[in-house]
Amino acid sequence: MTHLLSKVFLVFGGCMFAAMAHAQTKELLVPTVFEAGHFYATPTARTGYTPRLIVDTGGAGFGGLYALRRDIVSRLGGTATTCKLPDFKVDLVGGISFRTGAGLPSVTQPRPCGADAVILDADAGVKAADGMLGAGYLSHFIWTFDYPAKKLLVEPQDWHPDPHAVRVPLSFVHNQNGERGSDFPAVTLMIDGEPVPLLFDTGATAFPTPAGLTAQHIPAVKGEGVTSYIIKSVFEKWHAHHPEWRIIENGDSLIQGTRLIEVPEITLGTQRVGPVWFTERPDRNFGPERMSLWMGQTVVGAAGANLYGRFRITVDYPHEALWIDSSCQTSGSTYICQHG
Template identity: 35%
Template structure:
């Protein structure tokens, strides 16, 4: 969230769908409720982050990063491999949101052979799939909130499986929590960034439910982690003011300064987080400027959020998000 130029960092790109979201939501919801059976996605889980690997009828394979808190993005080299050209948005509102020189392409134009749903929102063409200079490339594109919208999804993190699930059925034995989505004065969904409230140190903390939240650790930070692992990994995020309050109130919580490559942001280890009453942790939270969430992200959620809950907090859980009914279910993964 808010690390780079696209997906997690650009309000302009994030708002690609905002002006047409009510129509897209209706279309996607209708498609979800017509689903005949649950469908296993061609997903690859890496360090609690989820990619889809999809064969294209034009030839080759496209690798998409999936991100409930991100935008619809595709890299120019991927389009070149497919022999496709993005276009200037025809819709003037979309052109104004994206800015001069922006180019988009319909997801349907990619010719994906894999049985995955197609978002009605356009994909924004970007030069390369890097969040920040010096970060490694992250596949060919991002499937963001507009791709998840209108469907029911189940992430089984321990089993490393992502399902497009059947609607209207609560997972047996799971714990339910409401999700917040922004709506207009008529009650119509404006955006599909899910807001969840968790408990940390006995207090409620509202967060973006953000399966794509990630960080790229400095080598010095990686060396301080007991568990080791890759530098590019899932993270959770928290605003700087709450980060510092946690540090004051809980001096025993471990902090690593200059932990994130590119931003030199610190991170703090929260021993326990309660998600739907289930205890998870310890969970590392990366520090982000207050404005990133209180001004930018909170303008696209149902109420203010103070950070994001990422895959590193979900790694032991099975999570189902029902977008049409604005609910999520959690249980220990199996």
């Protein structure tokens, strides 16, 4: 998640299509590449073109639609159209088909104007990809992000977690009828003895400077890696309470002067993980007129793949839960997790 405004706008109306969308009976391996902590779906269109679509739980889309850059539409054999919905108009694309065995799972429920994807304009913040599988598309399935194996799987409708898996609640905004109002999941971490509500964001992207890269020890490709975000006011609070927590000035290049802070330990469900680096973001990015507007609660940042990127995790949208494989490893003097 790098461009909040586009994501917030494009998810509007996602509550119209909240149910599971297919009759899948077995696990499906999605074609992907794994790069610097991010999954990119790589389906092959019948035209022969293979797009790179970042898999981003905090990303754009609505009503079962994924998102594509405008300049990619013709390469996929799609047709752009303007769709008139009750409250707004939006540019969509239809007519995309993929080669057998090399496509994406299909959302079979009715979609806006029968389209496949929503069109992203050039300023939508998608730089290293042709588009994204965002919140409005992902929410129609159960997804397993197997980070150690670098595989992305769609689970069948009757999927059940391993008995030893750790359950972490995901929360969504609901209307008075209990229907989901948006598809952005929130997750609560415990940090320094306090609950910290965050967007669950597999697409949270770092743009580390040389100093940031050296401190975090993260892989980066074309200047991009993974991170978690925290708003400036919470960053300042942590620093005031814990001056010993390391800070890197000018650690990220997306916004000039961005700092990084190293949190020694966070708790996710019953898993303790640390250390974890957070990238500073302006309070307004997650404020009541932006991200928090769509979350049904105030969120103060985003939990990215640097938190859970060494686990096999399953995002169970129908049951609003995150499941974490409880097998843990250590690396040198740094622990990845341990049971509480």
